[in-house]
Amino acid sequence: MEGEARRMTGRKSTLSAPAARPRAASRTAKAALTPPPGKRSRQPKKAPVGAIISWPPDEDRVEEIFVRLSGVMPDPKTELDFVNPYTLVVAVALSAQATDVGVNKATKALFAVADTPQKMLALGEEGLIPLIASIGLYRTKAKNVIAAARMLVEKHGGEAPLNRADLQALPGVGRKTASVVLNELGIEPAIAVDTHVFRVSHRLGLANAATPDKVETQLHQVVPEAWLPKAHHWLILHGRYTCLAQRPKCGACVISDLCPSRASFMGV
Numbered sequence: 035m036e037g038e039a040r041r042m043t044g045r046k047s048t049l050s051a052p053a054a055r056p057r058a059a060s061r062t063a064k065a066a067l068t069p070p071p072g073k074r075s076r077q078p079k080k081a082p083v084g085a086i087i088s089w090p091p092d093e094d095r096v097e098e099i100f101v102r103l104s105g106v107m108p109d110p111k112t113e114l115d116f117v118n119p120y121t122l123v124v125a126v127a128l129s130a131q132a133t134d135v136g137v138n139k140a141t142k143a144l145f146a147v148a149d150t151p152q153k154m155l156a157l158g159e160e161g162l163i164p165l166i167a168s169i170g171l172y173r174t175k176a177k178n179v180i181a182a183a184r185m186l187v188e189k190h191g192g193e194a195p196l197n198r199a200d201l202q203a204l205p206g207v208g209r210k211t212a213s214v215v216l217n218e219l220g221i222e223p224a225i226a227v228d229t230h231v232f233r234v235s236h237r238l239g240l241a242n243a244a245t246p247d248k249v250e251t252q253l254h255q256v257v258p259e260a261w262l263p264k265a266h267h268w269l270i271l272h273g274r275y276t277c278l279a280q281r282p283k284c285g286a287c288v289i290s291d292l293c294p295s296r297a298s299f300m301g302v
């Protein structure tokens with residue numbers, strides 16, 4: 035998990051090293067520690083990701099973080115192209131493990147011929163695959179997009195349902211996709227936790243949980259209500275352009291003096 039923490043947050047862990055093992059364990063003692071074939075050994079639980087910075091964070095510091103992010107990004111929006119709620123759902127579903135730029139390249143041609151569930155269904159999997167073949171996992175995504183289009187036509191009158199339960203019931207649409215859609219359309223102040231949001235939240239001490247779902251819960255507990263509708267965008271864009279995974283641009287960061295991780299990267 036320590037390695038995982040470092041991968042996700044990009045910061046060298048300050049967790050203390052595990053206690054040294056006795057140097058000269060006897061053969062008998064070693065044998066006693068070795069699990070029988072087929073049984074997994076019981077490893078001690080490691081500290082979860084984010085055990086480095088205390089939580090919850092100071093309220094004034096959190097407020098100031100969002101005041102400043104809103105100052106440099108007053109009207110943040112998704113960078114995915116879409117022309118209606120249905121195409122937003124499709125674009126977000128296609129963006130899993132892919133870049134927004136790559137998805138936009140593919141959807142430009144796709145949405146020109148299929149911007150409704152009815153048209154998508156008529157296009158079919160065979161027609162859809164060549165249009166999205168540049169996107170990772172395109173075969174699975176094509177299957178899901180067509181299955182979702184069928185469900186929308188059969189159950190929702192050919193319209194994208196704008197509530198979480200119905201969205202998440204669509205093939206290929208999970209909690210994160212539904213959150214992005216509902217947040218982007220201003221229906222719910224959801225915070226979808228992707229790799230950028232996860233990393234930035236940890237570095238800023240806004241969350242210290244080990245899973246995206248738990249980080250999402252923590253963010254809802256500490257982000258002031260007034261900032262919630264756009265918090266997802268600010269965190270994702272800050273992570274995408276400034277607080278980069280490998281080499282965060284702390285010197286150009288407008289919240290560097292509010293960031294408990296700055297010293298890890300700048301040494302000050």
Ligand code: SF4
Pocket residue numbers: 237238276277278282283284285287288289290291293294295296299
């Ligand atoms: S100072 Fe800014 S760029 Fe650097 S780790 Fe903190 S939030 Fe990220």
